[in-house]
Amino acid sequence: MSAETNWQESNSRYLSTALEWLHFKLEARAGLGQEAAAIASPEPAPAPAETQPEPASPAKGKRARREPATPSPVPDPSVPASGSLTQLAAEMAAAEQVADPPALILLARRLALSQFEREVLLLCCAMELDSSIASLCAQAQADPARPYPTFALALTLFDAPAWDALSPERPLRYWRLIEISQPGNAPLSTSALRADERIVSYLKGLNYLDDRLALLLGPLEVPAAAAALPPSHQSVADNILNRLKQLTAGERVPVIQLLGIDSASKQLVAEQVARALGLHVYRLPAALLPTQAHELETLARLWQRESLLLPLALYLDDVSAEADAPQAGTHSPVHRLLARTGGVIFVDARDVLPGLAEDSLRVDVAKPTATEQKEAWAAALGETAGAAPPSLAAQFNLSVASIHQIARRASSDAAATDSGLHEQLWAACLTSTRPRLDTLAQRVEAKATWEDLVLPPAETRLLHQIAAQVAQRSTVHESWGFARRMTRGLGISALFAGDSGTGKTMAAEVIANELRLNLYRIDLSAVVSKYIGETEKNLRRLFDAAEDGGAILFFDEADALFGKRSEVKDSHDRYANIEINYLLQRMEAYGGLAILATNKQSALDLAFMRRLRFVVNFPFPSIAQRKAIWEKVFPSETPVQDLDFDRLARLNLTGGNIASISLNAAFQAAHQGEPITMPLIMESARAELRKLGRVINELEFRAAGRVGKVA
Secondary structure, three states: OOHHHHHHHHHHHHHHHHHHHHHHHHHHHHHHHHHHHHHOOOOOOOOOHHHOOOOOOOOOOOOOOOOOOOOOOOOOOOOOOOOOHHHHHHHHHHHHOOOOOOHHHHHHHHOOOOHHHHHHHHHHHHHHHOOOHHHHHHHHOOOOOOOOOOHHHHHHHOOOOOHHHHOOOOHHHHOOOEEEEOOOOOOOOOOEEEEOHHHHHHHOOOOOOOHHHHOOOEEOOOOHHHOOOOHHHHHHHHHHHHHHHOOOOOOOOOOEEEEOOOHHHHHHHHHHHHHHOOOEEEEEEHHHOOOOHHHHHHHHHHHHHHHHHOOEEEEEEOHHHHHOOOOOOOOOHHHHHHHHOOOOEEEEEOOOOOOOOOOOEEEEOOOOOHHHHHHHHHHHHHHHOOOHHHHHHHHOOOOHHHHHHHHHHHHHHHHHOOOOHHHHHHHHHHHHOOHHHHOOOEEEOOOOOHHHOOOOHHHHHHHHHHHHHHHHHHHHHHHOOHHHHOOOOOOEEEEEEEOOOOOHHHHHHHHHHHHOOOEEEEOHHHHOOOOOOHHHHHHHHHHHHHHOOOOEEEEOOHHHOOEOOOOOOOHHHHHHHHHHHHHHHHHHHOOOEEEEEEOOHHHEOHHHHHOOOEEEEEOOOOHHHHHHHHHHHOOOOOOEOOOOHHHHHOOOOOHHHHHHHHHHHHHHHHHHOOOEOHHHHHHHHHHHHHHHOOOOOHHHHHHHHHOOOOO
């Protein structure tokens, strides 16, 4: 027989003894009422209830509950007598001294109940456990209209009564162990008492999370394969455990602030600490916290009560998002909850929460190092790892849990398709890191290749250098030790300067396609805010979301935000400079590539230019370059006829204009059901020039329309 089964049987015997003891007390109280009535009545009163015999219980050796009945003055000698009140009390006292005491005793110790408060709670719980208690309560109170427990009954029923048990600050009401039904102006002492359902179940040996909390909380689920922490995270967990072990008896457990942007790693650390303490972690999103004071107070009381009845720890999630709410501050729901509850509480926040107690424990939890990620990839992939771990760890910055999840999904996909495992892993990593960025920026499908790009040799070489640095940054930073020597300037940043349509966006596409990375165009109208401090928050969310996959961030029309820093004339000028400085700091620390595109290089501050790794000028294309662009602009499937690329190259247009003209001509040719010809292109070019407000030389256009070459 298991220890749990033994305890359940022992707890059941104790509860039966306690209920029988309560029967004796109530019957004795009811007997006192009958003796008082006998003084005014000539008829003899029946003997007190406690002198009546009780039949033996045939069920499981337990004493049977006696239904209330009119006592007989003559005992039946054939029925064995029940145990006396003194004997029952002795049995209860003996059960309290065992190593693993019954639930009622555990509850009283953990919630600091006095003897009288414990007896009041037993009286209220007995209403749910024994149907005869209601009638006994009515008899004991000499009032058929009160078939329920009251404080008045308890004060006269039990030894050593204490009026302060009625106080809201005492455990019975503070921990919501009982509920008071007090209609209208009814006195508190005579109002009906009812035990909380959760507490009744606890006394019966059923220990579960209160269903009122189960609506808000859920267990912190950590993948079993990712349960082993990397050394950097294990060190954080050990530091937390050492701090908790230093607490003295009665000292409040400090709130544990887990700081950083990697929630998955913080959850692993919290689970490891809780497991070492023998606790189960439950997760509560901060957004679900009630804002009404009374609802929050109830939540805090119930959680603290549960943490005393169950081995629980709380993981308060998404606190950074809650901190951005209008009610943020020391009076926010998070701060009020933490001030009103205790136990082991982990707070998942990006930055330190101000206003918490000074003894709160603050620890930074970063993603695993590149070496740890490589080892995690190798462990997750096993014998199929091959050369994948180094390349994946070099490009993607993921938590251990994400690595195991991606490896499991990609392995099954690779087995079901013809593509290799490495390709599936790379695609899965890209997909995994996309969702957060998709809500902040526009994803650009990178299709252009080096063959599509027409630039002078010097600029082309610079673009190749940028791509090479992004691909080799892990080797230089980690393997060659630059990351240990430098704290700034490790990010790769580039400025693409040139007129609109000269190929800046295409160059970004070429690099993204070469590196097989996601490319995101940043909508500055969604980032820049007129409200002070909002622009930094938007930029922070953007860079944080991009860190996992090392995505390429393309800030188009960057001079709108990154122009010359103004002289400080008012508060708006000062905060505009703060926004620019914040952007520079994030770009220098960003693990991927950040590209700024501008049409006006002269508008940028020189101090800003010095902090960029690359500056690539996109000049207006020469005639030879325009001819090359015209020759590449039409796909091989496109039907063309008699195109004179030399003549087209003389049109003073950029690559973007040429692409627009070719597309318009293709639609017009498709509508007419004929190949693309010079007249169609010249007609589209004329419309493009009008759109740009440029002067049109009609004589040149007519001449170009009559002369052509076979393509």
